[in-house]
Structure formats: structure tokens, C-alpha cells
Amino acid sequence: MSDLKITGLHKHYGAFHAVRGIDLEVPSGEFTVLVGPSGCGKSTLLRAIAGLEEVSAGTVEIGGRDVTWARPRDRDIAMVFQNYALYPYLNVYENIAFGLRARRVASTEIDKRVKRAADMLGIVQLLERFPRELSGGQRQRVAIGRAIVRDALLFLFDEPLSNLDAQLRDDMRAEIKRLHQELGRTMVYVTHDQIEAMTLADRIALLRDGKIEQLGAPLDLFERPATRFVAGFLGSPKMNFLPGIIETGEVALCDGTKLTLPPGRKAPNGQAVVLGLRPQHIAKAGAGAAPGHVQLPAIIELGQQTGSRVQVSMPLGGSSITAEFAAHEVTAPGEQVRIDIDMTRAVLIDPQTDKVI
Amino acid sequence: MTSVPFHRRKETKLVFRYLTAVLLVVIFVFPIYWLFAISFKTPGEIFAVPPVWYPKSIQFNNYVVLFKDGDAKTVGNSLVLASASTFFAMIFGTIAAYSLTRFKTGGENLAVWIMSQRMMPPVAIAFPVFLLYVWLGWVDTYIGLIILYTAFSLPYVIWMMRGYIEDIPLELEESALIDGCSRWEVLWKVVFPMARSGLFATAVFTFVFSWNDFLFALVLTRTEVTTYTVQVTHYFGGQSNFWSKIAAMSVLGTIPVFITVATLQRYLVRGISMGAVKG
Numbered sequence: 001m002s003d004l005k006i007t008g009l010h011k012h013y014g015a016f017h018a019v020r021g022i023d024l025e026v027p028s029g030e031f032t033v034l035v036g037p038s039g040c041g042k043s044t045l046l047r048a049i050a051g052l053e054e055v056s057a058g059t060v061e062i063g064g065r066d067v068t069w070a071r072p073r074d075r076d077i078a079m080v081f082q083n084y085a086l087y088p089y090l091n092v093y094e095n096i097a098f099g100l101r102a103r104r105v106a107s108t109e110i111d112k113r114v115k116r117a118a119d120m121l122g123i124v125q126l127l128e129r130f131p132r133e134l135s136g137g138q139r140q141r142v143a144i145g146r147a148i149v150r151d152a153l154l155f156l157f158d159e160p161l162s163n164l165d166a167q168l169r170d171d172m173r174a175e176i177k178r179l180h181q182e183l184g185r186t187m188v189y190v191t192h193d194q195i196e197a198m199t200l201a202d203r204i205a206l207l208r209d210g211k212i213e214q215l216g217a218p219l220d221l222f223e224r225p226a227t228r229f230v231a232g233f234l235g236s237p238k239m240n241f242l243p244g245i246i247e248t249g250e251v252a253l254c255d256g257t258k259l260t261l262p263p264g265r266k267a268p269n270g271q272a273v274v275l276g277l278r279p280q281h282i283a284k285a286g287a288g289a290a291p292g293h294v295q296l297p298a299i300i301e302l303g304q305q306t307g308s309r310v311q312v313s314m315p316l317g318g319s320s321i322t323a324e325f326a327a328h329e330v331t332a333p334g335e336q337v338r339i340d341i342d343m344t345r346a347v348l349i350d351p352q353t354d355k356v357i
Numbered sequence: 358m359t360s361v362p363f364h365r366r367k368e369t370k371l372v373f374r375y376l377t378a379v380l381l382v383v384i385f386v387f388p389i390y391w392l393f394a395i396s397f398k399t400p401g402e403i404f405a406v407p408p409v410w411y412p413k414s415i416q417f418n419n420y421v422v423l424f425k426d427g428d429a430k431t432v433g434n435s436l437v438l439a440s441a442s443t444f445f446a447m448i449f450g451t452i453a454a455y456s457l458t459r460f461k462t463g464g465e466n467l468a469v470w471i472m473s474q475r476m477m478p479p480v481a482i483a484f485p486v487f488l489l490y491v492w493l494g495w496v497d498t499y500i501g502l503i504i505l506y507t508a509f510s511l512p513y514v515i516w517m518m519r520g521y522i523e524d525i526p527l528e529l530e531e532s533a534l535i536d537g538c539s540r541w542e543v544l545w546k547v548v549f550p551m552a553r554s555g556l557f558a559t560a561v562f563t564f565v566f567s568w569n570d571f572l573f574a575l576v577l578t579r580t581e582v583t584t585y586t587v588q589v590t591h592y593f594g595g596q597s598n599f600w601s602k603i604a605a606m607s608v609l610g611t612i613p614v615f616i617t618v619a620t621l622q623r624y625l626v627r628g629i630s631m632g633a634v635k636g
Contacts, residue, residue, distance in 0.1 A: 052531050072534040085532040089550045099536030102546075150536070 003028045003154055003186035004049065009058035011044050011210075018044045020210035021058070026188060026203075031180050033189045035197035036207035037233070043158060045207070046190045050156055051075050063153045073102075078147035079156040082163060084139045086131040086146075092118075093127040096145045117149040120179070137168045144176070148183065157189040161196065173199060194234050198222065206230055223345070228354040231276045231347055237324065240282075242275045242317035243351065251275050251348070253317030262292035262344045267357055276347035276356075279311065282323035284330075285338040292344035298337055303330045314339070392611075395604035396420070403600050419605035428602070431588035432609045437499060438584060439567040442506030447560050449507070450514025451522075451552075455544055457515065458522045459530070468519055475512040483576050490577055497579040505577070506567040513566070514559055521555030521628075522548060557621045558628025565614055585610040 004026040011019040019041045026032045034042040047053040049060055051072035059068045067075045078099070086095050093114055100110045118124045121141045131139055140160060147155055157176070161169045177200055180187055191197055197204050198218045206213045206221060206229075214226045218234075225231035231239050244251040246267045250258045259275070267273065289295045301320065302313040309324050314337075323339060330337070348357040394411060395403055396419050402409040423429045453471075456462045486505065487496070495501030525548060533543045549556065574584040589606050592599040618625065 050531075050535060052534070071539075072531070073537045073539070075535075077535060079532065079535045081528040081532060083526060083528050085526070085528040087529060087547065087550070089553075098533070098546075102533070102537035102542065146532075146536070 002026055003063055004188065005059075005061040006045075006049070007059045007061075009045070009048060009060065010056045011041070011048060011053060012056045018210055019048065019055075022207075022210075022212055024205060024212065024215070026186055028186055029184050031177075031187045031189065031200055031202045033191060033197040033201035033204050034207060035191055035194060035204055035233075036213075038192060040207040041210040042190045042192075042207045044210075046156055046158055046188060049154075049188065050077055050079055076153040077156055078150040078152035078154075079158065080140075080143050080147050080160045082159040084131070084143040084163075086139055086142055088131050091128055091130050092123065092134070092142050092145075095131065095142055096127075096149050099146060099150045113149045113151075114145075117145040120148070120182070121145050121175070136164050137172060140164060140172060141175075144179070148179065153186065155185055155187040157187065159191055160189075161191070161193075169196075176200060194236065198234065206233060225276075225347060225356055227356060228274065228276070228349045231349070231356065235278055235280075237279045237311055237322045239347075240277045240279065240316075240321040241349070242277065242319065242321065244273055244275050244317065246271045246273055246348075255316075255318045257296065257317055259294045259296075259341065259343060259346075261346075261348075265343075265348070267348055272351055273357065274349040274351050275317075276349055277321065277341060278345065279322045279324040281342040281345045282321070283340045283342075284325050285340040289340060290342075292342065294341045294343050296339055296341070298339045300330055300333055300335045300337060302333055389611075392604050392607055395600060396608045398601070400601060419601040420609070423602065423605055423609065428588055428606065429609060431583050431585040432606075432613070434499075434582045435568055435584040435586070435610065436613055438502050438506060438582070439564050441499070441503045442510060442567045443560055443564040445503070445507040446510035446514045446563050447556065450511050450559075451518045451549075451556070452544070453511070454515045454518035454522055455548060458519050468515065471512050472516045473512075475516070479509070479572055483572060486573070487576050496577055497581045499582055501577055502573065502582060502584075505573055506570065509570075510563045510566060514563055517559040517562075518552065518555065521552040521559075525551045554624045554628035556628075557624035561617055561621055561625055564617060568610075568614055 002025045004024070006022055006024040009019055009022045010017070022041075022045060024032075034045060036042050044053060048055050049062075051067065051070060051074075055068060059066055061067065062075050062077065087098065090098065096114045096117060097110045100113060105113075114127070115124070118127055121144060123138065123141050123145060126134060126138060126142070131142070134142065140163075143160070160176075161172050164172060173196060176189075180200075189196075189200060201218050203216060204218050204221050205215045208229055214221055214230045216224075221230055222234050225234070228241065232241070242253050244253045244259075246252075246261075246269055247258070248269060249263075250260050251273060252258050253275070261267070285295045296316070298314040298316065300312050300314055304311045305327065308327055310327050310330050312323050312325055312330050313320050314323065315321075349355065350357050397415045397417070398409065398412045399416060399418075402412055420429075457468045457471075490496045490501050493501075495504075529547050529551065530543050533547045534540075538546060569586065570584070571586045571590075574587045575590075578584065578587060585606060589603055589610070592602045592606070
């Protein structure tokens with residue numbers, strides 16, 4: 001059974017068409033991430049699910065019930081906001097208890113649930129404090145506590161980690177993942193951060209211009225993107241795109257370089273394509289090329305250390321591409337290396353339609 | 358040439374600053390002191406030349422007279438009128454401000470139009486209001502003045518509360534809506550506590566506006582709900598002025614405002630400066 005079903009959802013703000021016909025079904029217990037660039041409609045979609053935005057057309061069903069026109073409080077949802085949305089005049093305990101008090105839950109039950117949620121999030125010692133006395137990470141824990149205490153059918157997260165620093169973001173990401181595993185509840189999570197999307201999601205819905213560009217498991221989207229946009233959006237560093245032409249089982253790039261396609265990869269002769277290569281699939285060559293791999297000489301233009309890896313830029317096919325080597329594999333710019341491209345992982349894109357062939 | 362050491366120069370500057378401050382305080386506080394002093398003086402002391410700077414013995418006769426003659430009741434009238442009108446103006450004004458801010462009721466310009474009502478000179482409508490009140494039978498009644506003061510305070514309350522409500526993060530309200538609150542509960546449980554300082558600051562000013570009104574109180578009252586501002590003028594005569602009564606009545610009229618402001622000073626300062634610094 002699905003806990004959330006969205007059918008033909010549209011949202012207009014005056015002349016601006018923010019959400020353009022979205023169909024989405026989220027099965028019970030699944031963690032779905034809505035990801036996309038700014039202005040793609042992901043937050044509007046989440047707010048429409050929450051009932052904070054009226055939809056222009058379409059329906060929203062939660063738990064098998066049509067809630068398209070139901071008030072937010074009648075939807076059996078809990079939501080975590082980007083800015084925590086804690087009440088500054090209430091202490092942590094009362095902040096967490098707020099939703100239960102609003103629903104007239106008995107105080108003994110409130111006490112039990114607040115303490116259980118606080119225990120789960122490791123904030124028992126903070127219950128008497130006020131939000132202004134908490135760090136960003138602690139505030140976000142309280143905000144999450146306020147959502148989980150409600151025991152709602154559907155949990156919504158609107159970029160909850162955006163205001164945290166990098167280290168804390170990693171910790172909280174793990175925390176949210178753990179909570180999902182413990183609670184087993186259906187969660188819809190909005191982010192513009194593809195790493196959050198990849199690490200948290202059971203399924204990712206990648207949005208663009210108010211539509212779902214592709215929906216699927218994180219690795220599906222990463223390894224088998226449907227469009228150039230999906231291929232470019234997911235992955236860091238970004239995928240390299242090189243224009244070329246198919247010539248009998250090879251891709252001929254602008255500078256005349258020819259890369260042999262792996263056997264079985266079908267593409268009509270003479271067709272213009274864009275070759276997509278992930279930096280992770282371009283390595284420093286070792287011994288002989290494995291089947292489906294191509295080896296080439298290259299000159300390093302720039303090396304950027306990240307600690308565990310080094311991102312190197314080098315010219316190929318008339319433009320500069322990025323590859324990712326092991327940390328000590330590059331010494332200086334200008335170094336001549338031999339690179340190994342895993343063509344089995346390459347994607348071919350039709351430049352007319354931007355769709356992956 | 359020997360120069361003055363730096364710390365000496367700093368001290369001189371400080372002394373000069375304090376002297377200026379003391380002088381200013383004396384200039385501003387003296388009239389209030391004089392008002393209080395007269396209210397406790399005997400008629401002989403009031404008109405003595407050279408002036409008696411402080412009463413030889415504190416005597417409450419001037420106040421006793423006011424209470425005996427029933428004049429002090431007018432302070433009670435002012436208290437009822439100002440409190441009731443402040444209460445209603447705050448309730449209706451805050452609700453209206455919430456609606457204007459969050460639902461954009463009446464478009465973008467309605468709030469400005471409402472505020473423009475405040476710019477109108479009250480005397481311009483004094484006569485029409487008088488005629489209307491005569492027709493309604495509201496002259497010299499509590500309800501008449503309470504409604505009028507409420508109506509006059511509303512633009513100010515709406516304008517001020519609109520500013521305070523705009524400063525409340527929308528997420529706090531949305532979160533409450535999802536957590537199970539209705540719009541009214543959001544107003545009560547989120548907006549009021551969040552805008553508490555603003556509410557108090559606005560209420561104090563609204564109270565003081567109504568408290569100090571003279572024009573409508575003069576036009577629309579006779580004997581039943583005369584306010585203290587009107588009552589004070591009864592002591593100015595063509596032949597002589599009853600200074601002792603004027604002073605005592607003015608002190609009685611000052612005390613409620615003084616107590617209100619002193620009690621709510623903490624909120625007043627915060628309310629007035631709210632929104633000045635974005636957190």
C-alpha cells in the first residue's frame with residue numbers, strides 16, 4: 001500500500017507554472033527524496049503535500065484518503081523545516097510537546113512520548129533549555145523530535161540540513177537515516193544536495209522545471225540516467241560531456257580522438273552524440289586495458305587535492321575534462337600520464353533530445 | 358608647556374557630561390515636581406512670593422476635596438474608557454493586522470489606506486459624530502466613547518501590529534498548523550507570544566492616546582462619563598483658577614499612566630526597538 005499518492009498535480013503562482021503535472025506514489029515505509037536545482041518546484045510540491053499551498057489541479061492522497069483540500073492538521077503528517085521553526089518562548093520539552101498538546105493528548109502520554117523521542121535523539125539533558133541556548137545541530141534535533149513525537153503517517157523534511165555546517169550535516173544525515181530505519185515510517189525529503197539525496201533515499205525523484213525528470217533508486221539514476229540533465233546533476237565532480245559522432249563502433253570526438261564503444265553498445269553510424277564520462281570512470285592507466293576500457297595519453301592541466309582523491313583536469317576531445325585519481329597519483333601540472341577510460345560506464349546522449357540513447 | 362594627562366582630560370569630559378545630564382533632567386522633571394508639590398500645598402503656600410519650593414507639611418486636603426465632591430470619579434471614567442477601548446482595539450486590531458499580513462486581505466494597499474485614517478484631524482468629524490451620537494442616544498455614555506476611542510485607535514494598532522507580525526517567521530505558524538492548530542489557535546499560541554513585546558508597547562500607546570483625549574470627551578460627555586481631562590478644565594475660571602484642584606486632579610490623572618508605563622517598561626523598550634536589528 002502507498003502512504004502517499006500524487007496525481008496530476010499542478011501549481012500556478014499567477015503566470016508562473018511552478019509544478020507541472022506531477023504523478024508520484026510513495027510506498028509505505030519508503031524514504032523518497034525530492035531533489036533538483038533551485039526553483040525546480042520541489043519545495044512547492046512538498047508544501048502542497050503538507051497542505052501549506054493550495055494546488056491548482058490534481059489530487060493528493062495520504063494513507064489512501066484524498067486530502068487535496070484538507071487542512072494541514074487533518075493530514076496526519078509531521079514536518080521538519082529548514083529554519084527549525086522552534087518556538088523561542090517555549091523550552092525544548094514544551095517545543096516537542098507542542099503538537100501533542102494541540103491535539104489534546106493526555107499529559108502522562110505526552111511526558112512518555114517526549115522523553116522517548118528525546119532519548120532517541122540524545123537530547124534528554126536539553127529538555128529544560130530554551131532554543132536560544134542550543135547550537136544549530138541541537139536545534140535541528142529538537143525540530144526532528146517534535147516531528148517524530150507525533151507518530152504521524154507521513155514525515156516531510158524541507159531541506160532540514162541546509163543551515164548546518166558540513167561536519168554537522170554529515171552527522172545529522174546519518175541520524176536521519178538511522179531514525180528512518182528505526183521508525184520505518186514513510187518519509188519525503190526535499191534537498192538540493194545530491195549527496196544527501198544519494199545517501200538517504202530509497203528512491204530519488206529528480207525534478208526539473210516543475211516536472212519529475214527521473215524517478216528511481218539512487219544507483220539507478222547515477223548509473224542509468226535517462227537524460228543529460230540527470231547525468232549532469234548527480235555525481236561529484238560532475239560528469240564530463242564531450243560532443244562527437246558515432247563511427248563504426250567508435251565515438252569520434254571533435255579533436256579526432258576515437259574512443260571504442262564496448263561491444264553490444266548500439267548506436268547508428270554517423271549519429272551526432274554527446275559522450276558522458278564520469279570522472280570516477282577515468283583512472284590513471286595501470287597495465288593493459290581491460291575489456292571495454294580505452295587507454296590514452298593525456299597532459300595534466302590542474303590537480304585539486306581532496307585528501308583521499310585528487311581531481312585532475314586535462315584536455316580531451318576539444319574541451320577540458322575532469323578525472324578522479326588516487327591522492328598521490330599526480331605530482332604536478334604538465335605531467336604526462338596515460339589514462340584509462342571505462343567505456344562500459346559511458347553514456348551516449350542524443351544532442352537533439354538530450355535523452356540518453 | 359605641560360600638557361594635561363590623558364586620564365585627567367577624560368575625567369573632565371565625564372564631569373561635564375554628567376553636569377549637562379543633571380541639568381537636562383532638572384529642566385524636564387521640575388514641572389512634574391512642581392505639579393506634585395502644589396497638590397500637597399496649602400492655598401497660602403501656592404501663592405507665596407518668593408515661591409515655597411517644597412510644602413512645609415504634606416497635606417492631602419486637595420485630594421480629599423476631589424473625592425468628597427465626586428470629581429475623582431472622572432479619573433475612574435477615564436480608566437474605564439481607556440482600558441476598554443485599548444482592550445477592544447488590541448483584539449480587533451491584531452486580528453485585522455494578522456489578516457492583512459498573512460492573507461493579504463484587501464490587497465497590498467488596504468493597510469496604507471487604514472493608516473491614512475489616522476492622519477485625519479479628529480476635529481473634522483467631531484460635529485458629524487456628535488449628531489450621529491445624539492441620534493443614537495450615545496452621548497454621555499460609556500459605550501459611545503469606548504466605540505469611538507476603539508475606532509480611533511484601530512489604525513494605529515493595525516499598523517503597528519502588522520509590522521510585528523511580519524517579523525514572525527512564517528514557518529513557526531506553518532509548523533503549528535501542521536502540528537494540529539487552527540488559525541485561531543495559531544494566533545493565540547504563536548502570534549501573541551511571539552509579538553508579546555510589540556503587543557504591550559502598542560497597548561501602552563493606545564491607552565495613552567485614549568487617556569489623553571480631550572476633544573471628543575468634551576463634545577460627547579455631559580455629567581455621567583466626564584473624563585479627567587475635561588474635569589480639569591472646569592477648574593479654570595474667568596475670575597480665578599483653582600490651582601490646588603488642578604494640580605491634584607492632574608496628579609491623579611498622571612498616576613495610572615505612570616504605573617502602566619513603569620510596569621511595562623521592559624516590554625516597551627523591546628517592543629519599540631523590535632525589528633530594528635534582524636537576528
